[in-house]
Amino acid sequence: MRVGILTRNPEAWCSTQLRKAFAKLGVEVDCFWFTDLVSRISFDPIVEKRGKVDLSRHLDALLVRPIGRGSLDEVLYRVDTLHRLSEAGLYIVNPPRAIERCVDKYYALSILNSTGIPVPKTVVTEDPEAALEAFVELGEDVILKPIFGSRGMGITRISDYEVARRIFNLLHYHHFVLYLQEYIPHGKSDIRAFVIGDKVVAAMCRKARSWKTNVSQGAKPVAITLSSEQTELALKAADTLGCSVAGVDILESKNGRYITEINSQPGFRGLQSVSQVNVAEEIAKYIINKVKM
Ligand SMILES: Nc1ncnc2c1ncn2[C@@H]1O[C@H](COP(=O)(O)OP(=O)(O)O)[C@@H](O)[C@H]1O
Ligand SMILES: [Mg+2]
Incomplete structure (x- = not known):
């Protein structure tokens, strides 16, 4: 059995633990990153790893470590590549559909809410004036988050109207979508x-x-x-x-x-x-x- 680990850094702590765990259980591990891959359309192999390896045939499973921060191009291409591998029959953890839902805080919370799972009140908008109205509606104490973010980076708590106005306008100017959430004490x-x-x-x-x-x-x-x-x-x-x-x-x-x-x-x-x-x-x-x- 051979398992791939998609990781930017095979020496990172979690990737190292995973490599050791698979080795202990007698499974071969192959670590690589998206930049090691080439996707083809209309001729095979659909996804090749450096060294002319047909990935969906080479691996029995693929474990995806952090898909990484990236440009819109990079993130879309990465998820699409995982979809193509999955469609070709490769078992991927997590499935690309789950990854694309989870990395998007707006999409993820919408789905959770629609199935009755309790999530904080959240407002998402591209309009800074609407964001300011939501700031008041949410009790003038909000958490502002990047839609694509992790490890608490870029998340701020705002409880001042004028600070909120300034930040919403600035983020809008820089083409950020405004994602505001009620503060849960x-x-x-x-x-x-x-x-x-x-x-x-x-x-x-x-x-x-x-x-x-x-x-x-x-x-x-x-x-x-x-x-x-x-x-x-x-x-x-x-x-x-x-x-x-x-x-x-x-x-x-x-x-x-x-x-x-x-x-x-x-x-x-x-x-x-x-x-x-x-x-x-x-x-x-x-x-x-x-x-x-
Ligand atoms: N609505 C909220 N009210 C209070 N604290 C929050 C709220 N949302 C997030 N936090 C705090 O910020 C941290 C990071 O938020 P989270 O949504 O988990 O984003 P990240 O992907 O950056 O971990 C959480 O672990 C929590 O401590
Ligand atoms: Mg978190």
């Missing part, structure tokens, strides 16, 4: 549930010094066991977006419990530092079983 912590298949294999509470609880922003992970309601919610959310591996972010507040996002290519270094379960091995075992089935 969560008390400087949130929950990350790590889903593999139909199980939450590990979970942590992320304790921060500010409202931003990403581990990459300095929050401290603490292992927790989820309640059955939290587990059920995390599984339903991951399943709704079609993820077989997912990092589900849950905010708890006195007003209720909300899903803020589903990460379709979740890192697990912080989680692993407090978890008894070997996360990389769980991912590897899941993929191997799926291929065997």
Whole structure:
């Protein structure tokens, strides 16, 4: 069996853990990045890896690590390439459909909301005047997010009308879409549930010094066991977006419990530092079983 790992850096911590886990389970691993690929239309192979390798024949499965920040061209091309490989029969984790839903915070929350999963009130617009109206409607305390973003980068909290006006106008001028969300008073912590298949294999509470609880922003992970309601919610959310591996972010507040996002290519270094379960091995075992089935 041979599994591909799409990663910009095979030496990165998570990719290293995954490589080791597959090797331990007797599976050959091939690491490469999108720039190593060439797609063809109207002649074969449809996707070739450097060295004249027909990717869909060469691999039994492909695991996608962070698809990366990129230009619109790059992101579209990358997802489309995954779609073509998937259509050619290659088993991909996560499926390209799930990735394209999750990387887009607007699309992801819309789908979650339509299936009854609680998400914060959110307004998305290209009009700075409409954004200002929404700012008031959402209680003059909002979280402003890039639609495509991760690790808490570029996310800001605005609670001043004049600051909001200035920022909305500036972002509009630079062609950003304005994505505003009601602030959920969560008390400087949130929950990350790590889903593999139909199980939450590990979970942590992320304790921060500010409202931003990403581990990459300095929050401290603490292992927790989820309640059955939290587990059920995390599984339903991951399943709704079609993820077989997912990092589900849950905010708890006195007003209720909300899903803020589903990460379709979740890192697990912080989680692993407090978890008894070997996360990389769980991912590897899941993929191997799926291929065997
Ligand atoms: N609506 C919100 N209310 C309060 N805090 C939020 C809200 N949305 C996000 N946050 C905080 O910001 C962090 C990053 O937001 P998130 O939507 O998960 O984006 P990212 O992809 O950057 O992780 C969350 O982990 C949470 O701590
Ligand atoms: Mg997050």
